[in-house]
Amino acid sequence: MPPLVSLASVEDVQARADHPLTDEERSRTTALLADAAAIAYTYVPDISTPPPPTAVGVVCTAVLRALASPADGIRSETVGGYSRTVAHEGGGLYFTEAELDLLRPPRSQPRGAFSIWTVPPAPSTQTGGG
Template sequence: MPQPPPDIAVGVVSTAVIRALATPADGLSTETVGEVARTAAHAGSGGLYFTADELELLRPVPPAPRGAFTIWTV
């Protein structure tokens, strides 16, 4: 991650943590208690991960081109 981190980093990391905490620890994708049922938004074993879109938001911005250049004249 670039230093200093981008302003959006706190939100992106918080979203990943909330997603990990919201996933059932036992890996179940659905659970039912009485008449109430819940389905996890992300199937699988859970855990902390970043989506491709989140990783794109965390990538450093490439620096502006600098340096010498050549102008060709005829």
């Protein structure tokens, strides 16, 4: 299998982050980008070359979502009456079905000639006045 084409860079993620990435986050981002590409090519093996223009944004969204998830694997926490969920069931790095659709090649529209069959009107059963 040929090497996977990178779908986004650390700089792409940084451009979309709400704060400057620390050295630790940049290192984790590098690993997450490689993992994200592997996941994307597994679910969408026919990603075009070059990848679609939506690929960078989709991958960065998934990576930022993973960066926001705790690295220690804790999915949720409860303190008193307050509870929050901070990670997806499968872990921090995942693509939604809508995101995967943005990575898939567009569906080709049917081309060529086609036929339209018509049905003649039924004979009239009305009778004259009278």
